[in-house]
Amino acid sequence: MNVDDEREILAGFVPCRPVPRLSWMDPRVVPTPLVTISDCLEETPRPEFWAWYTTRGAAERARAESCPDGRLLAVGLRTTDARELAERLRESSGYAQSIWRGEPTPYGLLTAAEPVPTAGRGLGFDVVGLEWAVSSVHSWLCHSYETEVRHELGVRLNSLGLLETHEDASAVLAHLDGQPPENAPEPAFWTVVSLTECAPGRPERSAR
Numbered sequence: 001m002n003v004d005d006e007r008e009i010l011a012g013f014v015p016c017r018p019v020p021r022l023s024w025m026d027p028r029v030v031p032t033p034l035v036t037i038s039d040c041l042e043e044t045p046r047p048e049f050w051a052w053y054t055t056r057g058a059a060e061r062a063r064a065e066s067c068p069d070g071r072l073l074a075v076g077l078r079t080t081d082a083r084e085l086a087e088r089l090r091e092s093s094g095y096a097q098s099i100w101r102g103e104p105t106p107y108g109l110l111t112a113a114e115p116v117p118t119a120g121r122g123l124g125f126d127v128v129g130l131e132w133a134v135s136s137v138h139s140w141l142c143h144s145y146e147t148e149v150r151h152e153l154g155v156r157l158n159s160l161g162l163l164e165t166h167e168d169a170s171a172v173l174a175h176l177d178g179q180p181p182e183n184a185p186e187p188a189f190w191t192v193v194s195l196t197e198c199a200p201g202r203p204e205r206s207a208r
Contacts, residue, residue: 005078005080006078009113011076011109013056014073015067016072017067026150039137046062051136052075054104056117073123076194076196119199126139138186173190
């Protein structure tokens with residue numbers, strides 16, 4: 001793997017409030033509260049058609065209006081994963097345009113290949129499943145894999161319920177990919193994302 005493959009490409013922004021651990025989650029493994037961008041687990045505002053905002057300004061406005069006490073997270077993808085997702089969006093009819101209603105589309109933001117804002121605090125990594133055209137996002141924690149991941153892989157969650165390293169998250173992703181059909185998560189583009197809490201104040205130029 002070369003250095004470029006390890007770059008974190010900006011995929012979008014999500015207003016986020018920590019959520020309580022859900023009843024089906026193993027309390028010995030999953031902390032409470034936890035940070036997630038899954039719209040199955042938390043209900044902060046999202047754009048009309050997509051699972052995350054493509055500009056920091058739009059995400060900041062949504063956070064200020066609906067959850068002023070929440071965090072603003074930048075979602076990152078490794079270069080190879082960003083390219084693969086962009087290619088899938090390109091193949092989806094009508095989703096290969098870069099701009100829509102004056103804002104970048106998820107495809108447009110991915111192909112711009114801008115870095116995740118550096119003025120922020122890295123919270124960890126997550127394994128998420130993106131439905132068609134990035135219309136919804138799921139978490140691996142929706143599927144009760146956490147106990148077997150802890151015991152079989154020796155992977156621990158951090159105090160926010162996230163995975164500490166990209167390597168740990170990749171091991172969890174491989175675990176999901178290896179499940180038999182009866183135990184597999186729903187069909188989606190499952191991938192590893194980084195979550196960075198944006199620093200308060202003026203957005204970086206690349207973050208719009």
